[in-house]
Amino acid sequence: xxxxxxxxxxxxxxxxxxxxxxxxxxxxxxxxxxxxxxxxxxxxxxxxxxxxxxxxxxxxxxxxxxxxxxxxxxxxxxxxxxxxxxxxxxxxxxxxxxxxxxxxxxxxxxxxxxxxxxxxxxxxxxxxxxxxxxxxxxxxxxxxxxxxxxxxxxxxxxxxxxxxxxxxxxxxxxxxxxxxxxxxxxxxxxxxxxxxxxxxxxxxxxxxxxxxxxxxxxxxxxxxxxxxxxxxxxxxxxxxxxxxxxxxxxxxxxxxxxxxxxxxxxxxxxxxxxxxxxxxxxxxxxxxxxxxxxxxxxxxxxxxxxxxxxxxxxxxxxxxxxxxxxxxxxxxxxxxxxxxxxxxxxxxxxxxxxxxxxxxxxxxxxxxxxxxxxxxxxxxxxxxxxxxxxxxxxxxxxxxxxxxxxxxxxxxxxxxxxxxxxxxxxxxxxxxxxxxxxxxxxxxxxxxxxxxxxxxxxxxxxxxxxxxxxxxxxxxxxxxxxxxxxxxxxxxxxxxxxxxxxxxxxxxxxxxxxxxxxxxxxxxxxxxxxxxxx
Amino acid sequence: xxxxxxxxxxxxxxxxxxxxxxxxxxxxxxxxxxxxxxxxxxxxxxxxxxxxxxxxxxxxxxxxxxxxxxxxxxxxxxxxxxxxxxxxxxxxxxxxxxxxxxxxxxxxxxxxxxxxxxxxxxxxxxxxxxxxxxxxxxxxxxxxxxxxxxxxxxxxxxxxxxxxxxxxxxxxxxxxxxxxxxxxxxxxxxxxxxxxxxxxxxxxxxxxxxxxxxxxxxxxxxxxxxxxxxxxxxxxxxxxxxxxxxxxxxxxxxxxxxxxxxxxxxxxxxxxxxxxxxxxxxxxxxxxxxxxxxxxxxxxxxxxxxxxxxxxxxxxxxxxxxxxxxxxxxxxxxxxxxxxxxxxxxxxxxxxxxxxxxxx
Ligand code: SF4
Ligand code: SF4
Ligand code: FES
Numbered sequence: 001x002x003x004x005x006x007x008x009x010x011x012x013x014x015x016x017x018x019x020x021x022x023x024x025x026x027x028x029x030x031x032x033x034x035x036x037x038x039x040x041x042x043x044x045x046x047x048x049x050x051x052x053x054x055x056x057x058x059x060x061x062x063x064x065x066x067x068x069x070x071x072x073x074x075x076x077x078x079x080x081x082x083x084x085x086x087x088x089x090x091x092x093x094x095x096x097x098x099x100x101x102x103x104x105x106x107x108x109x110x111x112x113x114x115x116x117x118x119x120x121x122x123x124x125x126x127x128x129x130x131x132x133x134x135x136x137x138x139x140x141x142x143x144x145x146x147x148x149x150x151x152x153x154x155x156x157x158x159x160x161x162x163x164x165x166x167x168x169x170x171x172x173x174x175x176x177x178x179x180x181x182x183x184x185x186x187x188x189x190x191x192x193x194x195x196x197x198x199x200x201x202x203x204x205x206x207x208x209x210x211x212x213x214x215x216x217x218x219x220x221x222x223x224x225x226x227x228x229x230x231x232x233x234x235x236x237x238x239x240x241x242x243x244x245x246x247x248x249x250x251x252x253x254x255x256x257x258x259x260x261x262x263x264x265x266x267x268x269x270x271x272x273x274x275x276x277x278x279x280x281x282x283x284x285x286x287x288x289x290x291x292x293x294x295x296x297x298x299x300x301x302x303x304x305x306x307x308x309x310x311x312x313x314x315x316x317x318x319x320x321x322x323x324x325x326x327x328x329x330x331x332x333x334x335x336x337x338x339x340x341x342x343x344x345x346x347x348x349x350x351x352x353x354x355x356x357x358x359x360x361x362x363x364x365x366x367x368x369x370x371x372x373x374x375x376x377x378x379x380x381x382x383x384x385x386x387x388x389x390x391x392x393x394x395x396x397x398x399x400x401x402x403x404x405x406x407x408x409x410x411x412x413x414x415x416x417x418x419x420x421x422x423x424x425x426x427x428x429x430x431x432x433x434x435x436x437x438x439x440x441x442x443x444x445x446x447x448x449x450x451x452x453x454x455x456x457x458x459x460x461x462x463x464x465x466x467x468x469x470x471x472x473x474x475x476x477x478x479x480x481x482x483x484x485x486x487x488x489x490x491x492x493x494x495x496x497x498x499x500x501x502x503x504x505x506x507x508x509x510x511x512x513x514x515x516x517x518x519x520x521x522x523x524x525x526x527x528x529x530x531x532x533x534x
Numbered sequence: 535x536x537x538x539x540x541x542x543x544x545x546x547x548x549x550x551x552x553x554x555x556x557x558x559x560x561x562x563x564x565x566x567x568x569x570x571x572x573x574x575x576x577x578x579x580x581x582x583x584x585x586x587x588x589x590x591x592x593x594x595x596x597x598x599x600x601x602x603x604x605x606x607x608x609x610x611x612x613x614x615x616x617x618x619x620x621x622x623x624x625x626x627x628x629x630x631x632x633x634x635x636x637x638x639x640x641x642x643x644x645x646x647x648x649x650x651x652x653x654x655x656x657x658x659x660x661x662x663x664x665x666x667x668x669x670x671x672x673x674x675x676x677x678x679x680x681x682x683x684x685x686x687x688x689x690x691x692x693x694x695x696x697x698x699x700x701x702x703x704x705x706x707x708x709x710x711x712x713x714x715x716x717x718x719x720x721x722x723x724x725x726x727x728x729x730x731x732x733x734x735x736x737x738x739x740x741x742x743x744x745x746x747x748x749x750x751x752x753x754x755x756x757x758x759x760x761x762x763x764x765x766x767x768x769x770x771x772x773x774x775x776x777x778x779x780x781x782x783x784x785x786x787x788x789x790x791x792x793x794x795x796x797x798x799x800x801x802x803x804x805x806x807x808x809x810x811x812x813x814x815x816x817x818x819x820x821x822x823x824x825x826x827x828x829x830x831x832x833x834x835x836x837x838x839x840x841x842x843x844x845x846x847x848x849x850x851x852x853x854x855x856x857x858x859x860x861x862x863x864x865x866x867x868x869x870x871x872x873x874x875x876x877x878x879x880x881x882x883x884x885x886x887x888x889x890x891x892x893x894x
Contacts, residue, residue, distance in 0.1 A: 026803035033703030177772030182865030223886030244864030266846030286819035295868025299774025315820025320871030435679030
């Protein structure tokens with residue numbers, strides 16, 4: 001997030017797109033509710049009539065995967081009606097003219113044909129966001145899990161740059177991250193493009209720095225993404241070390257994943273449960289869990305916080321770092337002589353520019369949001385206050401593209417996937433916590449009641465859901481949350497492995513899977529099948 | 535400091551103190567470490583002024599005033615601990631206590647559950663009139679696994695109703711009836727499950743008497759070890775709510791929201807509040823495992839497993855080279871795990887064949 005969570009009750013205009021915040025980030029959503037009570041206005045764009053939509057002043061039920069069209073048209077209206085922030089554009093951005101010109105063809109009428117939202121509503125949303133003094137954008141995977149995920153994010157940046165909604169309290173572009181340390185994983189370099197602290201692997205200076213540090217030669221080009229690595233299993237990739245990730249259930253296109261992992265010569269998994277992925281491993285190491293480990297994690301607002309141990313891990317389970325270090329030492333790797341999580345974190349701070357001003361003791365009270373680039377720096381709650389990372393803000397000339405697969409005669413319905421409040425990810429954790437089943441015991445497919453009738457289905461009965469990759473059986477739930485022609489389910493229940501269906505395409509830049517869009521067919525089961533399913 | 539920054543003065547227990555416009559007498563007194571008792575007050579909520587325990591003497595006013603709802607004005611002369619107000623507070627407490635089945639409740643019931651008991655001790659307000667432990671009228675038909683509704687202990691402070699409406703924005707519960715017959719209930723007096731309740735537990739944690747209680751934590755009521763609190767962070771979403779882990783001996787027994795957690799300021803959702811049993815679940819892996827010749831995974835010791843794991847990587851490196859080995863880190867493990875993972879790949883193989891699950 002460019003702005004802190006505590007800012008969320010400060011905007012005049014809130015724009016939520018592709019985020020089901022009341023279910024996925026409930027505590028953050030309570031702040032939005034406060035902002036609304038204070039009189040803030042809210043625009044919500046989401047294919048499904050989620051709870052946020054019901055609280056919105058303008059609700060845009062866009063077709064799945066049509067975000068770029070909507071955002072281009074909103075920018076068009078803002079410029080057409082002269083609601084853009086001339087001073088900000090002049091002082092803080094580059095090459096705006098080209099962008100302003102680029103926008104001229106993307107009228108709300110044009111966008112309406114793609115998004116299936118009335119042009120008048122797009123106008124309303126644009127004017128609301130454009131006229132606000134403090135406009136804040138919030139988004140989640142509904143923006144990134146598309147083949148055009150990068151385009152979506154850039155379109156949001158364009159809007160914020162155009163209206164000067166960056167670098168001030170109650171504004172910003174704010175992705176809400178889905179896992180408690182997903183921000184940290186990127187911060188510390190567990191990505192193919194960056195060393196710890198976002199030092200680019202293809203930057204000669206970083207390369208030299210780490211070659212000196214590691215005493216070895218380093219590749220000067222980026223590594224491959226996990227998606228590519230899975231594609232190359234058995235042909236170029238032959239061994240994997242997986243820590244705490246249930247790839248088989250959480251990644252798209254399950255059959256492909258299973259096939260990939262089974263074609264490895266060597267698979268080592270570190271986890272707290274014998275997950276579907278661990279079951280495929282040659283060696284499984286037991287890790288300590290939440291409440292059993294000391295460590296650090298970074299939340300969605302870049303706040304660096306300590307995790308602390310309260311109880312001992314079961315049996316001989318050990319902290320992940322300890323296991324990895326032991327393995328490294330047996331392989332003769334140098335530099336793994338840590339005694340504690342503290343040692344590791346302090347080393348991270350010493351080589352990572354965004355963490356330079358931090359150390360284990362300093363973050364004891366969770367006060368810091370990175371970057372803290374030097375000793376004594378108070379941290380940075382709001383990014384881009386005076387300047388962008390690369391100096392001036394750049395507009396990107398984005399164009400709308402269709403999703404990788406679009407609905408057809410064979411697969412005439414849009415499927416979109418997500419999370420639910422009571423279940424988390426692949427339920428290895430919530431599924432094992434007493435009482436959670438009371439609230440959510442099984443998966444269901446949310447279908448508009450009229451579609452339930454039109455497609456010959458029965459509410460609460462099982463149906464078959466098929467895509468070009470496979471099919472699953474799932475219980476029907478008739479609900480107005482789903483618009484006509486679009487159905488929804490989560491990916492949390494292993495007995496409804498929705499990732500058999502998904503995986504139609506990937507963003508060409510980030511390799512993020514298009515989990516939010518998948519053309520499917522929904523059919524009733526015949527009598528004998530439904531007895532078996534029930 | 536108020537936004538206009540202008541400071542005013544009043545006399546607090548004989549001392550001149552500054553305040554800014556909009557501050558209540560309670561807030562000013564708190565700042566000066568006066569220990570004014572409260573029951574219906576929660577600093578996160580709009581003051582309510584129902585219990586009147588926070589009364590103070592105000593010169594010129596005929597009766598003591600509730601400090602939590604009274605805004606300060608310049609020149610006021612306020613006494614927070616005078617004999618008449620202390621007496622008044624004691625009487626009030628005695629009335630409250632006489633209504634309740636018990637005042638000493640298990641701290642596992644909730645974050646604020648000890649408030650009434652502590653005040654009762656401080657004012658020696660046990661009347662001997664209360665009926666002692668009895669089963670009480672629980673909302674026995676509410677079979678929800680999280681929240682125990684023990685309305686015998688309810689003192690109608692409305693903190694639960696207010697936290698739900700003001701903090702959660704959910705309006706799942708309401709106060710019904712008036713005076714002694716007042717009851718906290720859900721919409722239509724039904725089950726919480728059928729209301730708009732999301733089981734965030736906020737009402738439980740603000741209840742000053744334990745009338746709303748944490749059913750999951752109470753499972754550990756009989757454990758003899760002392761209750762420990764350890765500050766940590768919720769293991770679920772990226773909001774990063776601060777929590778206090780409750781443990782007894784080696785058992786994790788519950789979660790409290792951290793009122794001073796910067797990301798959540800005392801709030802949690804159902805996952806962070808109640809979904810912690812996975813930690814000590816019997817399915818947890820407790821020993822390393824290696825795949826045997828029979829194709830199955832078998833438990834073994836660390837040495838054997840580490841050797842086997844290392845051997846596989848060494849062989850792969852020899853046969854297929856540096857770019858045949860890949861590491862996948864997680865968004866749910868601590869940064870130290872991710873850091874050592876990327877270092878394993880980078881330092882070990884000189885490649886950047888490392889990623890995490892953010893793409894899925
Ligand atoms: S658990 Fe949360 S939503 Fe339910 S009644 Fe209590 S405060 Fe309201
Ligand atoms: S308590 Fe809920 S909102 Fe807070 S971090 Fe945990 S999962 Fe997220
Ligand atoms: S605390 Fe002031 S009236 Fe209850």
